[in-house]
Amino acid sequence: MTDLSHLSGRNRQIPEALLIRARQLRQQQTCSEQMLWECLRARRLNGAKFRRQHNIGQFIADFYCHEARLVIELDGSIHQSRIKQDTERDAWMQACGLRVLRFTNEGVQNHLESVLTEILGQVSKSLSLGERDLG
Template sequence: MTDPNLSAISGRHRQIPAILLRRARELRQRQTPAEQSLWECLRASRLYGYKFRRQHNIDRFIADFYCHEAGLVVEVDGTIHDRQQEKDAARDAWMESVGLQVLRVTNQQVQEDLEGVLVVIAERLRTSSPGPFSSQEKGR
């Protein structure tokens, strides 16, 4: 995704308040077991060559996982999200308004069906951008 407005809020040269930087660092150090499992599959461009960032600042929010190239935010929700559905919906609506797509999965889904979660993420990557899928990988 090459939208210059999106790059201003989520790209390499964006301005991030110090408090959000500290919070993202804390979240990276205290990942849930589900986040750790998913990160092992997404890190180092392991999923079809797409680069993901974890606990990535996007404007005033921190995304669990973010792929800038595809404009995809992946959120891994624990039980706290049952109590903040309105807040999450407003956050998702804002992200979608700036051109991002948001995929929410639960801790339980990641823990019980990691392969299925990866399939859904891969489908979103394929439909959101031309991406680096090689002809060899497209058949998988």
């Protein structure tokens, strides 16, 4: 398993501009982000700890679960024009050993249960793989 602490851990070095931007994003959540956050916060999904607008390297992930090495991104209409950038960002995160799930805002609003089921599946899968690696 790759050590991600230098990218996403507590003692990582984060440029001030990214810290400020993450704080702004937490204060300006979309409706979809608010809905999903209510389901993920305070270990509400199978006890997994999620963070919102979390800095990973030079990026800010919408939601991040360190123990499952899972990034969740919610895509609004702006992402139609950012496909190349999103693909490059996902590839970078995957190269760092992270799993990336993308959902549309509409998907969260209209199919929240399915979204949560998929996230739970990935969290469970990641944690069971991690236990095998440690054992």
